[in-house]
Amino acid sequence: MQDQELERKEETQEEILETKNPGKKPGFGKGLITGIAGTILVAVFAFYIGCKATGTNIVISTGNGTSTVSKGDTASEILDKDTVSKIKELAAYVDMYYYDETDTQKLQDGLCEGLLEGLGDKYSVYYTAEEYEASQISTTGEYYGIGAGLRQDEDTMVVSISKVYEGTPAEEAGLKDDDIIESVDDVEATSMEVSDLVQLIRGEEGTTVHLEIYRPSTGENISVDVERKNVQLPSVTHEMLDNQIGYVYIQQFEKGTATQFEDAIADLQSQGMKALVLDVRYNLGGMVTSVVQILDDILPEGVVVYTEDKNGNRQDFTSSGDTYLDVPIAVLVNGDSASASEILAGAIKDYQYGTLIGTTTFGKGIVQTIFPLEDGDAVKLTTAKYFSPKGNNIHGVGIEPDIELEYEYTGDQDAGYDKAYDNQIQKAIEVLNEKLNQ
Missing domain, CATH: 3.90.226.10 (2-enoyl-CoA Hydratase; Chain A, domain 1)
Known part of the structure; x- marks a missing residue:
């Protein structure tokens, strides 16, 4: 069985982010952006999917058995002789004339991403292993972090805490709603988008993240180390x-x-x-x-x-x-x-x-279905x-x-x-x- 999704749109995987929104809104917030982002996951994929070429065919192996894509199927049509030759030609031009160093893995990922983009379907995408792992946070609501909702003023880029969740490391560390985060591990909070800042706050379970906080309610400047834990x-x-x-x-x-x-x-x-x-x-x-x-x-x-x-x-x-x-x-x-x-x-x-x-x-x-690949990457396709x-x-x-x-x-x-x-x-x-x- 594979992962199926019914998804509205992709969003960055954050703890919980709230963007600035003019006008009064409910406490959940019109500007609320979560890692879930509309993903509907039907069931957890318990097997792997792998591909290998066997002469003129491609064999796809799953936990339920194997299936064969014949020469006349889409896979063979896409990877015809002319297309493979063109890819090699493009790679040669990049190797000879591109002004900077290249990353082979990124170029390979780009080929996979481009294949899915060719469908013209914004919901069908290719995930690298890192992107796929991050996407799983959105469906479980679990991650290693501190358990605080963040918002960022779109004009000043100031990041503040919109909500400290009960029983989380953020609450244990004494953080409060409306605290302003000035830096995360010596990185200025206003120097990046809040979605990127959240990635700095997250990390391995049991490690700590250092925060410099300004508390407007008291005028205090606070330094705090918060332990990352499994948060739901x-x-x-x-x-x-x-x-x-x-x-x-x-x-x-x-x-x-x-x-x-x-x-x-x-x-x-x-x-x-x-x-x-x-x-x-x-x-x-x-x-x-x-x-x-x-x-x-x-x-x-x-x-x-x-x-x-x-x-x-x-x-x-x-x-x-x-x-x-x-x-x-x-x-x-x-x-x-x-x-x-x-x-x-x-x-x-x-x-x-x-x-x-x-x-x-x-x-x-x-409906989108996520197919995890044997190397840890994944592909998401609209299937129904x-x-x-x-x-x-x-x-x-x-x-x-x-x-x-x-x-x-x-x-x-x-x-x-x-x-x-x-x-x-x-x-x-x-x-x-x-x-x-x-």
Whole structure:
């Protein structure tokens, strides 16, 4: 079995990054950029894929056996005699005339990247071993770091801490929200993009990173060494609103998200939850196994999403019906709700199990599959389309909400975010109260 993805777009693999965003936004932030970046991972690939030439054929070996690509197939057509000759000719020109030293490995990687670029599909890409390893962080939510969210002012390049997560090395070291990071291991924080700075903060488990911090709240300059540990960031937050209406925000669909969601629902139910606001705004995606498990907790028995490849092979993902929510539900969506978020929204809409509120979703309805290669590199290819339970493919179209409502923050723009002034949340509360009073 291979890794399958339904991905909105690629992002740099960070701890958690938040870009500057004008106007008031929810605490999760419109500018939030995470390493997940819309990746939906179906299953972990437990085998390897290797290729070797055997005369006029190429044999692809997997944990499930082997398959042979014949001379007339795409691989043989691409690597024909003329193309191989041209590559050698280009390499000769580079060797003779390029003004600087060359890196053979980078040139070889460039050939692989170029092959995938030739598909004209932005979702099909080639990963070096390092890029592939980094991408795995995005699907598990785990990495060796300090457990702090970072944001960078796009004008001044100043980097500050947007959130210190509970139980992480950052909290243990005494770091606080809004602390300004002046340097990381003697590298000035303002000298690079925050995504690159995060790579400096990460490292091997048990090692330390030295930070120079300025704390605006007290005017202190602080030097601190923080130990890097295996960190798993929370992807679900929840709270009880007025009138026993529960609120759950899902930031990404990661490895542990379904469990976190179940814990959140259990806590809200213990408090007497009568209705639920489920917020997937700005959620770019995640693991399909995670969103399917969450839909299994919400919906009655039936198909929640299915995929079809170019040969018409269909794979169904279902809810068992063993557990389901029997309270009114409102789902908040917007143009940055993508992939797994659209699977959730599409299933709830098709089953008429809740009210969608907000703006039309992103529209990512195709599947990517990651094939790890024998040398540690990997290739990601678009391999299928996915469909909502009623057979709707939303790629390039998105899902229209039941209630169209542009986001507006009605409170003080200079004060901290408050859900009481989030017009979409307030609309959801209004809709749920009407249902509770029926």
